[in-house]
Amino acid sequence: MKTDWKPLMQRVSSEMIKSIVVSLWFVFLTFPLMVMKIRPLDQTIEWRWMNLVYVGVGAFFLSFVWRYLMARKERGSEKDEGDSWQKRIGMKIRSDKRISVSGLIGVGIFVLIFPFLFSSYQTSIMITALMYVMLGLGLNIVVGLAGLLDLGYVAFYAVGAYFYALMNHHFGIGFWAALPFAGGLAAVFGILLGFPVLRLKGDYLAIVTLGFGEIIRLILENWNELSYGPSGIAGISRPGFFGFEFTLQQHTVYLFYIMVALVALTTIVVSRLRNSRIGRAWIALREDEVACQAMGIDKTRTKLTAFALGATWAGFVGCIFAAKTTFINPASFTFMESAMILSIVVLGGMGSIVGVMVGALVLILLPEYLRAFSEYRMLAFGASMVIIMVFRPQGIISGIRQRYEFRKQPQQEVSP
Amino acid sequence: MTAPQPVLDVRGLIMDFGGLRALDNINIQVNSGEIVALIGPNGAGKTTFFNCITGLYEPTMGDMIIHTPGKAPVRLNRLKPNVVTENGLARTFQNIRLFQKMTVLENVMVARHCRTKSGIAGAIFRGRKTRREEQEMVEHSYRLLEKVGLDSYVNELAQELPYGAQRRLEIARALATEPILLLLDEPAAGMNPKETHELDQLITRIKEEEGVSILLIEHDMKLVMSISDRIYVLDYGQMIAQGTPREVSENRNVIKAYLGEAFDA
Incomplete structure (x- = not known):
């Protein structure tokens, strides 16, 4: 039983150390901006130590989120999931006329009444x-x-x-x-x-x-x-x-x-x-x-x-x-x-x-x-x-090329 | 033998890169309906020759003339690459140069550009003439893809095709410009024996069905020997031999160029 816990504990501690380093780095970077406040009138410096704590704790937790997202992105790009997911939605919209037409009408109506709303x-x-x-x-x-x-x-x-x-x-x-x-x-x-x-x-x-x-x-x-x-x-x-x-x-x-x-x-x-x-x-x-x-x-x-x-x-x-x-x-x-x-x-x-x-x-x-x-x-x-x-280095929505469909005879060409 | 009808006539072609003479006084003729091979060791100047006649390089000296049946001969010197293509010369590339982010069909449709003419206004208003031209373009391109066996890939992006299919797509794309002479730069490079055999048949079929003459650069000797009517051999920019496959394979200079001096001893 003991042996099962060991690698997990090691992983947790290594992740913790990473996050602590990140949060210390952010505390250091934002120190002059967030903690010190100079009052030129009476030539004093106000020390806002609470901000230091906020930044540290915030960076600590956000770094976990960031690493999780990066890991997910890496897994996604291995399987090329992101692209095919988008491709599938793009195809769905293109192949199903009802979705595209009703979507277009919806946007159209919203745009037309926009100035009155x-x-x-x-x-x-x-x-x-x-x-x-x-x-x-x-x-x-x-x-x-x-x-x-x-x-x-x-x-x-x-x-x-x-x-x-x-x-x-x-x-x-x-x-x-x-x-x-x-x-x-x-x-x-x-x-x-x-x-x-x-x-x-x-x-x-x-x-x-x-x-x-x-x-x-x-x-x-x-x-x-x-x-x-x-x-x-x-x-x-x-x-x-x-x-x-x-x-x-x-x-x-x-x-x-x-x-x-x-x-x-x-x-x-x-x-x-x-x-x-x-x-x-x-x-x-x-x-x-x-x-x-x-x-x-x-x-x-x-x-x-x-x-x-x-x-x-x-x-x-x-x-x-x-x-x-x-x-x-x-x-x-x-x-x-x-x-x-x-x-x-x-x-x-x-x-x-x-x-x-x-x-x-x-x-x-x-x-x-x-x-x-x-x-x-x-x-x-x-x-x-x-x-x-x-x-999304390829942009929020990447371009999709026009598709052509061919039946048995090449004469019957349908382009959506 | 009846008098052969030349399609491409290159005489005294010299290409210098600074002090280096890459091609020295090259004479090459391709006759109508022929498959001609241009062979030679690496760095012999084969691709340089292609680049000269397709207008990518400007040769130092020499004449390059294309004879289209029923039209006046055209001198290719100093013409831009696209004008050369308009005059009936189409090529493929040694290192595949497809339009990677376009679909297979679009790759071929792009090559119909110089045979179609709808302009900006046509594209915007999409009149009947433009629509008909577009339809013609799609059908023509699809037929060519059928011919090279890529009709099941029409909507795939070119970059997603397997290697051998990319090579065949390059051939289909070149054919779409309606050439009278097709220039193939190492079409069998990187193909396995089975693919090479299929390519052999494809090239012969294209020659028959499309009525084009073919000039190809190739290292695969089996392919060259089996399909070529005539062979030219280049070495260090010099033409060292020419003739039928049999003549060339028995030529001493060719054997020397390929296997080195020691063969004699």
Whole structure:
């Protein structure tokens, strides 16, 4: 009987020691932040020893949870369980029309009554989230499908925003007239960026696109005659609706519906592109550039269409952003924005449309609803990002390829 | 013997990498309906030759001309790889280069790219023309997969296929570009004798049914000797022998290149 207990006791004690080490390490790390509080006025230091205990005990128990999850993940990846679990659900939804259709109707109804259920503040946050959904879907073409790491995506967003702002400021052109041209101009800029980077891949491409994003921002900041510099452009018109006069609240609701329609449009277009001749060429380019060319695909044209079509959506969203805030300046188009949009794509799941949507909603809404934690907000946000990436490196929802079914005769092809 | 109709005509091909001459004055002709093998020890320049004619490398000197029946001959020098493919040359790779994260069917469909033309607008609005083209693409690709015996794998990801099946998928993908000359770079590498035998039959069948000529690089001598009409032998970038399998196997230079000088003694 004694011999049975020995290995278990050993294991327990080794786990305990691990956790104690972890908790001591965390106590040490957080000591200056959590325990010491300096009062500069009377030049004293307050010692909050209770916090030390909280951190120690908390880290002690959380380290058990962490190790348990890591062990489970390792077992899961051995059996490739996580993927097949997701695959099965994905297949179920795809194969069963009733689930997908009723799900879609449910989401649709919720979205349509959203502005009446929640306050105008909530609606406004949701508009922002939807804008990022669209940006994410656009960048997903470039990064997720064509595999071109673009760190300067915000440049196209800025192009769209400044195009509408300047047109409105100088010529009084309305939102709806400017919207298609904002997208078009962004596409032109996409091609302009595309040409010099045709030969670049991976890290090198990332550096050049990063530079491109910064160049656009610096131009906007310094070319006072064109962009009014850091002081920006104010008094941009909100979107019109056949000359109706809206209150501010009505404007928010109206913009919300515009965003919903545009996101729906983007989703349809991107999902169709993804399973088209061009979309397959993008993915082939991502998978193997040499083989892709050897199979008769023009690399230059494929890369340029990816950059142009990705940039178009950023142009649209830029135009909406200018109309929403009615004021823009270069501070809105920093590298942080590019990084945020890229995080949405990577966290959500590269190449997956639903994944990008979930990613955008999580990354934009989480910091808003974490406001309750006040100063720990960004800490919690960062921690949740790290946790998602540790446990789901392929993103929250990974892309599923289209399936084809063949009966005995190959002529009878059914694609879901 | 009637006058053979050349498909590929390479004359005086020279490829220099800096000071190294990888290919020296190579002349190779492939005639219509032929299976031609290109053999030689490792590092002889076989794959370099493939890379030259498919546009991955730009040769230092020489002419490479493809003759498509019913069309004017096309000089392949300085053409981009995709244009070479459009002109009827398709290849497989020595180290498999499939699109790993795409399904088997999609891999073949990608290769239909240069024979189809629906654009961005077609993809977005999905008009009747695009749908028909898409349908044609799916059916054509499926037929090719049937031909190489992969029709049960259509929806699997390419990376999940067993090794031998990946090799066959590469052949199906190359065929989807509707080539007149198929270039196979070591198609039997890593296959067991049974798989090699099946490949032997597959290559002969493809030649008959698809009406393509075949130029292959291979180390498996049994395969080379049994299916080739003619053989070229390369060593250190030089063409050391050419002829029928029988002639080549009795050639002193070839034996020397493969087995070394000591054989003579």
